[in-house]
Amino acid sequence: MNHTFVLPNSGHNFDAKASKMGMWLFLYTELLLFGGLFLVYMVYRSMYPDEFLLASFNLNVWMGTFNTVILLTSSMTIAMSITALQKGNKKLSINLMWITIAAAIGFLVIKYFEWGAKFDHGLFPGMDHFNALPTGERLYFYLYFFMTGLHGLHVIIGGIFILFVISGVKKGTVTPERYSLSENAGLYWHLVDLIWIYLFPLFYLIH
Amino acid sequence: MENNKHEHITSYKEHFSTWLALILLTFMTVFVSVFGADLRTLSVATAMLIATIKATAVAYYFMHLKYEPKIYKAMMAVVLALFAFFMIMITIDYLTR
DSSP states (O other), X not given: OOOOOOOTTSSSOOOHHHHHHHHHHHHHHHHHHXXXXXXXXXXXXXXXXXXXXXXXXXXOHHHHHHHHHHHHHHHHXXXXXXXXXXXXXXXXXXXXXXXXXXXXXXXXXXXXXXXXXXXXXXXXXXXXXXXXXXXXXXXXXXXXXXXXXXXXXXXXXXXXXXXXXXXXXXXXXXXXXXXXXXXXXXHHHHHXXXXXXXXXXXXXXXX | OOTTTTOOOOOXXXXXXXXXXXXXXXXXXXXXXXXXXXXXXXXXXXXXXXXXXXXXXXXXXXXXXGGSOHHHHHHHHHHHHHHHHHHHHHHHHHHTO
């Protein structure tokens, strides 16, 4: 074993286990970040169950379901892109990552229309219709915009992360022997999916 | 650097099966919610149960947790225990106000 100190990214030093462990540690903090928000949701929903129910009727269940399917499918394509890279099929790996990015954009486009419809109805915090709502419904929309907004931000970051991996595979810094970056981008993308799995029933499927 | 050689490579087929199960569970949870409107509290519990099954499948198969060393699962358990602790404390707080 060679213990000489080498600068990171100099192309000499590489620790797949530490890279993955670091990514997981970060993901655990992400879980607790969203976990805190889910606890806020739990408290307010138990205080205003009827108003949460009423407010949730403003969301379109089918758009939410479609977005769920998009995210689950993109989770599969990014997972498969890692398999492809590990098996040495770079082209397939890159194509699967492009599909994942396309899905991320599709997800955001649908979210844009969903949010747009809320803006048109004056349902964004601060707008007239929103201000006239009872407390419980206002809380629902505060949480809806904050949580789906934070989640949407993660979708954007995840997409950019995957772009870096694509360029890495093309440049040859991410290879079948050295795929940590691709694996970590995948882990991040799955987290985005994981959060949505809970956001979807909690906001769209209150009945 | 022997760490890569023993890595488990998940097959395309396994990823596809996981995806199929997740999609089926999604339609199940929508179905329960849209058509089972009478079972109000039950449908919240069902929705959370299905979401947890889906989340576990994503973590286990897509995120490879199944094939990772025990330390990853142990840390996940710590995170979940911490979250459960927060949840219990908050519930006790609000119930005793």
